[in-house]
Amino acid sequence: MAPTQRIFTAALVVIGDEILSGRTHDKNIAQIATWLQIQSIRLKEVRVVADDPDAIVEAVNTLRARNDYLFTTGGIGPTHDDITVDAIALALGVPAIVHPEARAILESYYETRGGLTEARLRMARTPEGASLIPNRYTGAPGIRCGNVFIMAGVPSITAGMLDALSGQLEGGAPLLSETVGCWVGESEVAQLLGDTEKAFATCQIGSYPFWAEGRTGANFVIRSVSAEDLAACSRALIDALAAIGKPAVPGGI
């Protein structure tokens, strides 16, 4: 499919008390953000919510309405605290059912692993009308219902589900970026950055300071959907830094 200039957006709802308590350090935000960039889909907002049906319904319904795609992670295992499928069925206004194809996958997976118990059968439940996202690691599939994609909480399992979805979702104009590093305090070049950005209507410049090797530096990330403007803006920034005696490091530090 040829890329169009329309921008496709996504949101992510991370579900889990263990993230909010600080017990588990989330890895899915960065993983899904990176994957979406590659699909030319912009991640617009992330929410982390508790294992609470009302909180999940509110986040899912708000964000699926204003984005092309909505992803969730967490809460699709076999135990009593895994309530994501029921909450999303509630949000979508459909019943949660045992999905025949998911049941067959789990029957086969658990055939040599003690059989498909009632608890394990919970992992075959989906909102009515859903299709499945393969999970090559542990059988229990991810779930797609309309523009909602229900993924696992365990990052390695979600990685496999993202692999299965790669190239399957329509994306828009890719957001291109170039990074220019410089050993300079960002406050010394704030005016210069603002002026450079203003001169290129399609470009945004983000400034990310750091301290390393006992010195102050910053990386400037220029983003644009236009390859031509991106190159011109990067060039202009490198020239402007050189003019004040601060050589730029193309590609960043």
Added chain:
Amino acid sequence: MAPTQRIFTAALVVIGDEILSGRTHDKNIAQIATWLQIQSIRLKEVRVVADDPDAIVEAVNTLRARNDYLFTTGGIGPTHDDITVDAIALALGVPAIVHPEARAILESYYETRGGLTEARLRMARTPEGASLIPNRYTGAPGIRCGNVFIMAGVPSITAGMLDALSGQLEGGAPLLSETVGCWVGESEVAQLLGDTEKAFATCQIGSYPFWAEGRTGANFVIRSVSAEDLAACSRALIDALAAIGKPAVPGGI
């Protein structure tokens, strides 16, 4: 101050295109979640939003209204893409001003570092009526306005600001937790977990599966504000696991 049984809640808004693009892996969610646990304040929700005034205003106004405390990270540096102070002033319905005390701090900090330029003076701006949160690393302070706490994006700077706030905010009944590990697939014990939780009204049990050493295991985290119920529920869980031939590992695996 004696702890009360009222539960104090907080929300966090992480502000930054660099998180949503996957370029930067957020560390502030885990850092602030952990710090809040220690202050006996419950983190209820996190939102990650773009460097966009409307998105910031919406998130800040929704979440400050329904929590005791609201924290933000990111967007308080000297460059054009640092718009947090203006967006929060807009959300609060007050002007953004140059805070005299913040100006004095920055004048002193930059006295031997090239002086207080117009760009650096941006870091002295606050919503009107704010007080300051000390930043021992780079001068530029965090900001408190009512129940809103505006922190840096750089995690080490935010860590210093959190240190300065430690013990300063009223917290409620601490949420206690105990972890019990077991070499068992969580689907084998799903019923047992649900039954154990139901037997202790003040307790919640979270189930966190993992794969390690070629085996399936899970940690079960029991949470309660009652130390007595917590101990009884942990004991009941350990006994129930032993009864099916699965010895528990107190403290978790």
